[in-house]
Amino acid sequence: MSLSDHVERLFAPRANGTPPLLLAPMAGVTDAPFRALAIRYGADLTVSEMIASQAMIRGIAKCLKMSQGADPEATLAVQIAGADPVAMAEAARMQEDLGAEIIDINMGCPVKKIVGTGAGAALLRDERLAGRIMETVAGAVKVPVTVKIRLGWDDAHRNGESMARIAQESGMRMITVHGRTRAQMYSGEADWRAIGAIKAAVSIPVVGNGDVTTPELALKWWKMSGVDGMMIGRGALGRPWLFRQIARYLACGTPGELPSLAERGAVIIDHFHAMMAHHGVRSGHLLARKHLGWFTRGYPGGAAFRDRINHAPHPEAVLTMLREFLDQTMERAA
Numbered sequence: 001m002s003l004s005d006h007v008e009r010l011f012a013p014r015a016n017g018t019p020p021l022l023l024a025p026m027a028g029v030t031d032a033p034f035r036a037l038a039i040r041y042g043a044d045l046t047v048s049e050m051i052a053s054q055a056m057i058r059g060i061a062k063c064l065k066m067s068q069g070a071d072p073e074a075t076l077a078v079q080i081a082g083a084d085p086v087a088m089a090e091a092a093r094m095q096e097d098l099g100a101e102i103i104d105i106n107m108g109c110p111v112k113k114i115v116g117t118g119a120g121a122a123l124l125r126d127e128r129l130a131g132r133i134m135e136t137v138a139g140a141v142k143v144p145v146t147v148k149i150r151l152g153w154d155d156a157h158r159n160g161e162s163m164a165r166i167a168q169e170s171g172m173r174m175i176t177v178h179g180r181t182r183a184q185m186y187s188g189e190a191d192w193r194a195i196g197a198i199k200a201a202v203s204i205p206v207v208g209n210g211d212v213t214t215p216e217l218a219l220k221w222w223k224m225s226g227v228d229g230m231m232i233g234r235g236a237l238g239r240p241w242l243f244r245q246i247a248r249y250l251a252c253g254t255p256g257e258l259p260s261l262a263e264r265g266a267v268i269i270d271h272f273h274a275m276m277a278h279h280g281v282r283s284g285h286l287l288a289r290k291h292l293g294w295f296t297r298g299y300p301g302g303a304a305f306r307d308r309i310n311h312a313p314h315p316e317a318v319l320t321m322l323r324e325f326l327d328q329t330m331e332r333a334a
């Protein structure tokens, strides 16, 4: 089987006709422990946090951790960012050597720090450079290369369709489209009609992304846009089981069951331990607090719990508070 099959396999026709569901790359969030959770609950592909190509080349240890695999069985897709074709190609090669099975190029990040260096969404304003980066990276590695874009820089410059054609001509194997412009950042609603127009402009697989938070919205926007896959980011924060619920809904019209409270509790505790094992006790437990906040959103007493853990002196104290919180939540539910 050729290595390029990692993308082919993702989009292989399924008996029930449903599209693959992907976990969006999210800096500071989609580390190996969270990607493992998404895979456990049915994500068909997860993507690492964005890794700056220059930092990768300089051998910054953090980059290695960011691109660590989440599950030996799951495809490892690593996202790189940068504005220099040669450096991007070098970073891609290094990631391939380390085991990346798909390289994704970031052309959508809107934050000033990235855009200011000509990377991320800034590349939407320079189609020639964007094309050169894609071509050079695709030519540098054997694994499939994919790209993630937005609709354009702003409303006056919505060049998503043109970018998608360039991506196709440059050897990209899949395009993910976040249905907003750079100017929108994260405001307003993702425009799934515009995503649909981009999908119609090319023949390679197009994955739609933006605001998929429920099975019902997933179905509505999948049908509206005709995309080949759907990518979910913020909707999965604290709710990695959303993938399973959406997959079931798309297949048979009823959402997959929410895991029991006991299962969710066990998952939250396991994830806390996994964060400490992955990042080290000190950083791990601090980073895990963010996830605990998302996991406990909407539960009675959640706000007070979040406030308490933010003042907890050490990881054991957080674990004790977490166990108490889960016990109380279960008692209430019983």
Ligand SMILES: Cc1cc2nc3c(=O)[nH]c(=O)nc-3n(C[C@H](O)[C@H](O)[C@H](O)COP(=O)(O)O)c2cc1C
Residues within 6 Å of the ligand: 024, 025, 026, 027, 028, 029, 049, 050, 079, 106, 107, 108, 109, 148, 178, 209, 210, 211, 212, 231, 232, 233, 234, 235
């Ligand atoms: C905290 C955070 C970090 C993100 N980091 C990245 C990133 O590293 N690379 C990337 O391509 N997109 C990044 N994004 C954008 C998401 O991948 C996604 O396109 C966006 O959140 C819209 O999808 P959603 O509405 O499902 O969250 C990030 C988004 C958030 C909220």
